[in-house]
Amino acid sequence: MQTTQKEDTQKESTQKEKTKLIVGALHALRTQKPLVVNITNYVVMNNTANALLAIGASPIMAHSRQEMAEMMSFSGALVINIGTLDSQWVPRMIYAIEQANVHEKVVVLDPVGCGASTLRTETSRQIAALAKHLIIRANASEIIALAGEKAQSKGVDSLDSSEMAVDAARYLTETYHCNVVISGEVDYIITADSEITLHNGHAMMPSITGMGCSLSALTGAFAAIGEDSGLAAAAVLGVAGEIAAEQSAGPGSLQMNLLDVLYQLDATTINKRLKITVK
Numbered sequence: 001m002q003t004t005q006k007e008d009t010q011k012e013s014t015q016k017e018k019t020k021l022i023v024g025a026l027h028a029l030r031t032q033k034p035l036v037v038n039i040t041n042y043v044v045m046n047n048t049a050n051a052l053l054a055i056g057a058s059p060i061m062a063h064s065r066q067e068m069a070e071m072m073s074f075s076g077a078l079v080i081n082i083g084t085l086d087s088q089w090v091p092r093m094i095y096a097i098e099q100a101n102v103h104e105k106v107v108v109l110d111p112v113g114c115g116a117s118t119l120r121t122e123t124s125r126q127i128a129a130l131a132k133h134l135i136i137r138a139n140a141s142e143i144i145a146l147a148g149e150k151a152q153s154k155g156v157d158s159l160d161s162s163e164m165a166v167d168a169a170r171y172l173t174e175t176y177h178c179n180v181v182i183s184g185e186v187d188y189i190i191t192a193d194s195e196i197t198l199h200n201g202h203a204m205m206p207s208i209t210g211m212g213c214s215l216s217a218l219t220g221a222f223a224a225i226g227e228d229s230g231l232a233a234a235a236v237l238g239v240a241g242e243i244a245a246e247q248s249a250g251p252g253s254l255q256m257n258l259l260d261v262l263y264q265l266d267a268t269t270i271n272k273r274l275k276i277t278v279k
């Protein structure tokens, strides 16, 4: 589709505005150090907590129903990751979301492995329907499966490109009145009235388990300070991930370097590296 010069100028100025918003959100996050409550999977609890700490947020992994009402009264956001769900976890997740709703807190849903089993798909839909202020962050195959289409996945890994999930993500924004982040080689941030793509990141990133889970947790941290589109988290992790990967011989050092880069990330680096396109 051809665009006019006026439209191009408009897009460029929106891109600059969005970049400013991301830099401002990172500053606000580090100043406010929001508490992010995570009900997440056994695989990634440690790297998720470390990613939140490295960016400047305050993580707590909590699973007990008995403390969830209290937690939601003072937490900044709730991250629900269904990665290792079972029949005992699901009612606790549901209760936590009900409490998040009572306190008007944002819920980030990471529907890990949605489409791989009926339990995962149905639980993801139940959670999405329940959360009042919702952001869905998932890979393309999970987004496609959540929307009810046939996805190609291998367990928790996507075999679809993020572009293939854009229509499904649009459907999800309408159905669940939420914002959606599709992660992958290109990240898409889709809201009711906007579509943004980020071309950062590195092909080594999916070689570490839980990179997407960290993205969902960071999405919760930014939502806690009011940036609830998922854009700032995807931008920060994309830029940090590519810098860390450039310094790493493989996934082992990437995991370690990522925490250092997240910790050191500054406005100048974001301004220099960010590859953002507003549709």
Ligand SMILES: Nc1ncnc2c1ncn2[C@@H]1O[C@H](COP(=O)(O)OP(=O)(O)OP(=O)(O)O)[C@@H](O)[C@H]1O
Residues within 6 Å of the ligand: 112, 138, 139, 140, 156, 157, 158, 183, 184, 185, 186, 187, 200, 201, 202, 203, 204, 205, 206, 208, 209, 210, 211, 212, 213, 214, 215, 234, 237, 238, 241
């Ligand atoms: N091929 C790639 N090139 C560049 N960046 C990538 C690539 N694949 C993933 N990423 C980045 O890695 C991060 C995690 O996205 P990914 O889609 O791999 O999550 P995921 O499949 O949910 O991962 P997991 O379930 O293991 O946590 C995002 O920041 C994304 O931009």
Ligand SMILES: Cc1ncsc1CCO
Residues within 6 Å of the ligand: 041, 043, 044, 083, 084, 112, 156, 209, 210, 213
């Ligand atoms: C590998 C794996 N299995 C369940 S959760 C998880 C972490 C990545 O999502």
Ligand SMILES: [Mg+2]
Residues within 6 Å of the ligand: 110, 112, 113, 138, 139, 156, 212, 213
């Ligand atoms: Mg995932």
